[in-house]
Amino acid sequence: MNRIIKVARMQLINKWTFIGIPLLILGGAFIFTMAIFWLVRRAGGDEAVMYSGGAQAPMWYFLALGIQSLTLTFPFSLAMSVSRRTFYLGTVLLFGISALLLSTFYYLMGLVEQATGGWGLGGRFFALEWVADNNGFVQIMFYFVLMLLLFMIGFWIATIYMRWRTSGMLVFFVALAAILLGTVFYLTLGEKWGQFWAWAITWSAGGVVLWGGAVAILMAGASYLTLRKATA
Amino acid sequence: MIDDSKPIFMQIAELIESDIVSGVLAEESQVPSTNEFAAFYRINPATAAKGVNRLVENGLLYKKRGIGMFVAQGARHQLLEARRHQFHEQYIRPLTAEASKLGIGTQELITMIQTSAHTDVNGQGSVIND
Amino acid sequence: MTNAPAIQATNLSKNYKELTALDQVNLALEPNRIYGLLGRNGAGKTTLMSILTGQGFANQGTVKIFGHNPYEHDATLSRMCFIRESQKYPDDFRANQAFKAAALFYENWDEDLARELIEAFRLPVKRRIKKLSRGQLSAVGVIIGLASRAEITFFDEPYLGLDAVARQIFYDRLVEDFATHPRTIVLSSHLIDEVANLLEHVVVIDAGKIVIDEEAESLRGAAVTVTGNAEKVAEFIGSYPVLHRDALGSLASISIRTRLSQAERARAAELGLELSPVSLQQLVVRSAMGTEDNDTSDVNVEAMK
Structure with missing residues (x-):
C-alpha cells in the first residue's frame, strides 16, 4: 500500500481528532443555535430570518488541527521512517478529503435548512444568503477553500x-504584526477606511473562492518548502 | 563465565574444550548451537559462531548438515595432549616462581606435591578440570 | 546481498552555533552486525544517528544507506528504524496506537514479537503515552525497534529508566531475535559494560570525533593492568603505550595497551607483578580521554558508569 495513504491512516488511528471533534463541535454549535432560535421565537421575536455564525465553529478548529497534526505527528512520522514529502502529502490529502466531505455536508444541510423553512424556526445556520444564493459548486468550494485556508495557516x-x-x-509574529499595523496606519492616516469597506462589500463568494484558493495554495507551497528542512 | 581477559570467541572455544575434556560433552554428542551459546552467555551470535568454528577448524567438532555440530571422534585425546604441553607454562612456572618467593626449596616443593597428589587421588578431585 | 556497507558516512560535520556536534566523521558499517556507538552524554551519538536516518542535517559531508542518500528517499528510509531517546508521540496516542502505526510503516513488523515484548515489559498499552513512566516510554521505543525488524535499527540509549530486569529482557531479546533475524543494529549507549558482550564492533565518539572504530574482539584483552612494585612495573612495561597510571607509595598500577605473550606473562609472574584484564569500558574511557590528564579521566570514568 502506498505510504502516502499510510500517513493518512496513521492520522486517523485516533479517529477522535480528525472526525469526532469537528462533528462534536458542529453538532454542539447547531443544537446551541437551535435552542436560541427557539427561545427567541417563544419570546415573540418576529424577525423574518435569524442568522447564526455557528457553522464556522468547526472551521476554527481546523486552524488548531493544522498546528496539532504537525507538531505532534511530524516527529512521530520521522520515527516511522516516513519522508517529509510523504508526510506532507498524506496529511494534506487527508485534510483535503475531510474538508471536501464536510463542505458537501454543509451544502446538503443548507438545502435541508431552506426546504424546512429554517428548521421550522426561520433560522439560518448553514445556508447564509450571501453564500447560498450561488450554485451548488460555488457553495461547496466556498466552505472547502475557507477550511483549507485555515488549516494551511495553522499548518504553516x-x-x-x-x-x-x-x-x-x-520573527513570524513580529512580521505579521508589522504588516497588520502598517495596513491600519495606512488606512487611518490616508483616511481610506471608507474606501476599504466599500471595496470589501463588493466581494462575492466566488471571488473569495478564487483569491482564498490562491492564498491557500501559496501557503501550501510555503509549508512544504519550510517542512523540507524541519527537524524533530 | 565470560570475562574481559581475552576475546570472547577464545573463551567460548575454551569452555567447550573444557567440557569435552571433562566428559560433559562426550564424543559424537551434539554441541549446543551458536545461537544457544549466544543466548546463554548473552554474547553476540557471530562471536559465538567464531568460537565454535575455531574448534571445527581444529578438528575437534564437525558439522552435520542441517542437524548441527558434534564432538569429533578422538577430540578428548587431542585436547589432553595439547593440555599436557601447556601444563608446564601454565602451572609449573608460576608454581616455582611463587615457591621461590616464599622460600620453599625444590625438595620441599616436591614433597608438597607428593602429599597433595596422594590426597587428590584418594579424593575425587580431577587434576585436569579447571 | 552485496558486501557494500549498510551505512557509509563521509566527512560528516555538524555545528550548532558555536558548538561542534560532529567533526569530520567517517564511518562504514557492514550489514548484519551489531555495532556499539559509545560515548558520553553529549558526545554526538544522537546527532550522528539522526543524520544517518535523514532526520537531521549535516553542515558538511555525505551519507549513503545501502548506496542511497536517505534524505527524502522513502524506499531507503523504510529500511531503517530510529526511535530517539526523547521520541515524541502524538499527544493523544496510547502505546497500542503507536504500535499500530509502526505496523503500518514497517513491512517486516512482527506482531507476535511485539505482543511478547509488551507482556515481558508489562507495558500498559491502553494508557496514554504521555502518562507513561520514563522506563515504560523506553519500553515503547524498544518494542518498536525490535518488532519493526528493520534492516538497520538504531537504539538510542534504549535502557533509560528501565530497571535491571527490564534491561536484561531487552538484551536477551535482542540477542535471540538477532540470531534468527540478522540485521544491522546500532546500539548507542554510555553504559558500556552492560552491552559490551553483545557488540561485534565498537565505535567510540567523543566531542564529535570518532576515537575508536574497531572490532570488539580485538579490543578485548588488548590492554592489561600491571600492578606491583613501581620500579619493577616500570621495567616490565618498557615502551608499551600507557593508557592509565595510578600510584600508591612504592606501588604502581599501570594499564598498557598490548596483548601479552605467554612468555611475558611468565616474566610478570617471576617479577612478582599482578596482571588484571582491562574491561572494554575502561579501555574505551582511557582511550577516549587520552593519558594527558589523569584527574579528569577518573572523573569521566565515574560519569560513564
Missing part, C-alpha cells in the same frame, strides 16, 4: 515552529 505556522523553533515564531 507549525512548520515554521518545527524548523526555527521559538526564534521562528518570534
